[in-house]
Amino acid sequence: MPMQSVFLQDTLKILKRAVEIGGFDEVVYDYLSRPMRVVAVSIPVKVNGSVKLFEGYRVQHNNALGPFKGGIRFHPEVTLEDDIALATLMTLKNSLAGIPYGGGKGAVRVDPKALKPSELEELSRAYVRAIYMAIGPEVDIPAPDVGTNPQIMAWMVDEYSKITGRNVPAVFTAKPIELWGNPVREYATGFGVVVMAREAWSSLFNGNLSGVRVSVHGFGNTGQWAAYWASKMGAKVVAVADTSGTVYDPNGIDVGKAMEIKNKTGKVINYPGGQRLAPDDALYVNADVLMPSAIENTIRADNVSKVKAKLIVEGANGPTTPEAEEYLTKRGVVIVPDILANAGGVIMSYLEWVENLQWMTWSEEETRSRLENILIGNFKRVLDEYGKIKREGVTMRDAAIVLAVSRVEKAMRLRGWI
Structure with missing residues (x-):
């Protein structure tokens, strides 16, 4: 086990x-506190005429319940230790969701925005060539994560299919609709976050979401669709934020307009209305529900x-540290945890996988x-x-x-592992 990150x-x-x-039993912790397998690879890609080596991983945490399942992250600050943490959370998330998957996670240390499209494609294909012996539709089924998207999944499934000599759509999920994907997958995680917010607000605060003030921190795919x-x-979505800043309007934000501005300019701060605040101010504005949907460790000791929300629904993985959660719990704040709140994406990946294995489709509705x-x-439950x-x-x-x-634990015991 490498030195542990926070x-x-x-x-x-x-x-x-x-x-x-x-x-x-203590042996259950022993099993789940370490991954079953770690694949570490060096990926050569020609960037601006020179070969550059990128560090990549695929962490396969536990497969007692089924094939390893989890996303692939392209980010300049990824580490193996963080990838192990994310793979551990995927085992728990998939188990909680009741789907037949274990947990895995992949990563490449790269800033995808710094690469030309042709270089990004080559990196995506080269990553598959490096790990293809460790993945497959009944073995390990990757999907997008931070810094990756359906187009990258399309390149990856194509590369895997070329290597194996046949079309294998079920080896990756969250693919483009035209390439064995499902239209719900694009918004499934954000949709799931809001379903959880709705159910939690109804059960714990006795009301529907009508007029409830929502702040969304992180305005990538999950945050946009959550909003x-x-x-x-x-x-009433009163704040949205990305790394460019927070847009805050107590009268409500036009979410469609904010999504359009973000996707056209890359910065939500270019939204024409509301107040412009610092990126993390979305965590602190006057809101009933906070949806932290960026990265881990955003709400800390x-x-x-400064957090004012009564209900926090975690769109990101690990956005609240244990110390912060202890403080919020004492204050009476309820947190719907990441492994429950943001499982919409992996549940939808499961549904897409089932479609692909059977070469059939369901309608969006x-x-x-x-x-x-x-x-x-x-x-x-x-x-x-x-x-x-x-x-x-x-x-x-x-x-x-x-x-x-x-x-x-029950699956491992039935298998005779413990």
Whole structure:
């Protein structure tokens, strides 16, 4: 095991706590605190006429429940330790979702914005060539993450298909609609975040989302679609933010316009209305619901006292540190944890995978209905568990991870691993 990053330390701390709360054997923690396999590769790509070597990983954490499943991140600050943390969370997320997947995660240390399209394509294809022996539709099924998108998945599935000599659509998910994808996948994660916000607000605050003030921190794919569906379900989106800054308007933001500006200019701060604030100010504005949808460790001990929301629904992976969560819990703030809140994407990936394996398709409406039903069922199971184990200091995250660990533990025990 490499030296642990803060994110990995926090992930293992959360896992250890759930194992203790759930009364599981210590061997369960031993299994889940380390990955089953780590593939580390060096990827040569010609950039501006010279060969540059990029560092890449594929972490395969646990496959007791099924094939490894998780995204591929292209980002200049990725580390192997963080990739292990993300793969661990994917095992828990997939278990909690009730789908037949284990957890995995991939990464390449690169700034994709610094590459020409032809260089990005070559990097994507070269990554597949480097790891193809470790992946497959019944082995490990990658998908997009930060810095990757459906086009990159299209290049990757094409490269894998060339290597194997046949079309293999089910090896990657979140592909373009024209290449065995499903239209719901583009917005599935953001849609799921809002479904969780709606269910949590209804169950815990006794109301619907009509007029509820929502702030979205992070305005990539998840954040944009979370804002879109929040607005569509009647909420008032008062703040959206990316690295360029926060747009804040207490009277409500035109989400469609904000999405258009972001996708045309790359910066949401170019939105013509509202106040312009610092990027992290979206975390602190007057809002009822906060959806942190950027990266990990955005709500920390040093800034948590400025958060005003009553309900936090985690669109990103690991956006709230354990210290910050403890502070918020004492204040009565409810956090719908990442492994529950942002599972819409991987659940939709599962539905796409099922379509691909059978060479069939569902309509957008039927697919979204299937997705929503799974999400609602997951929320109810976590809420029930939360009610059973709730005592001072115990959180909804604890309940979610106890349920997730329980399913993996049963699978490992039935297999004879423990």
